[in-house]
Amino acid sequence: MKKRPLILVTNDDGITAPGLRTLISVMNTIGDVVVVAPDSPQSAMGHAITINSTLFLEKVKIDDGPQTEYSCSGTPADCVKLGVNEILGKKPDICVSGINHGSNSSINVIYSGTMSAALEAGIEGVPAIGFSLLNYSWGAKFEACKSFVKTITENALKEGIPKGLVLNVNIPDLPEKDIKGIKVCRQARASWKEEFDKRTNPMGREYYWLTGAFVNEDHGQDTDEWALANNYISVVPVQYDLTAHHFIQDLNTWNLND
Template identity: 75%
Template structure:
């Protein structure tokens, strides 16, 4: 059978260990093309470059791999997908996988995630897409513990398809593979960040700020991604890029608008 074509990207940069792990896992499933940022782009959300030039070049990260094409891009994760689909790939990929992110993108974090925004950009173009994140911010994180789960999720998506307009947000607990209980299909937990700015003064006397914050879970439901992760499950949340609050339309229609 013909191998599927897999587009891989991320937001931590093309040399990030999480992306290197994902590339090795996906090469066992299909043909891989990588288009990823040339430097870390965490927290970029769905930003795109419109007021500056974009650069891309073919690179060779794994010197022992002569089959995988890889391109670095000076832009954001969303830029990488746009550029990859429009300029680099010669045909439409069968799936786009983004990650593996160093750190969680569960709950409200999905809003800020460059990892998920890259996947969503592919979804907008009608390409099945999945964002993968490991709940471990360490650069030395062990991604191998979830290898078989990641491969299974991608294989199932390729065989069964992902519903139109839907992108999968997959988060993996920081556990040994024997401790991972399985996979749960979840909803996004309601939460926010209690944020504050740490105001400081530079040696030159100039004021500057560091954003700090504490994650606040506001949801006690047992069907959420945060609950699943806390219980040792991998969470899979079907997300959508149609931001319409359909439930609010009737309420707004009752307004006396002129």
């Protein structure tokens, strides 16, 4: 009998999040699942790690299934570090993160706890995928995601993901029949036009609430934003090497040593 792959599952919305529970159910059909997820929501934590306070792990059972589960007091990146180095003591065959409640396309990948968990797995030498659904509601429906999540994961296990890369998968919030397919894309050039809602609390102290609008500056038809707007699932290979290799030659012409 063929050995089932070992799958590490994590997220940033917390261990009880419906998106995570859906991802676990899909992964149980593929391999042996170990879950290490935050004990509370950690959205937009980016790649934060815990170094100045203690970390706690608690073995839990949230719902039925053969998976082994741990609740972690730390960030999504902490969850992956602890999962690989302490709980498993070895590298799993793949790490999947999500399914996130909300988009992680384009520039959002920089801030995402979901994708930072996947990137941390990549740094640890583990093939990894981050999955996100374009619905921020806790009550989002994930049923339409299942077959696509399974297809992408099984392909990643079969074909392999090159070292240093992870996959960023975003899924439009549509019935399965209305999703046109899966497109391999590049990350769209976009930004957030940020605004701060300034208010005063009952004690007279001013505080700020971050708001803003997403601005897509990229009109290419090969981007994740185009794919999602046209009812396709986007798959973007991303890397944690942030070197701007194309600028190295120009930078070497600067007078830096005089």
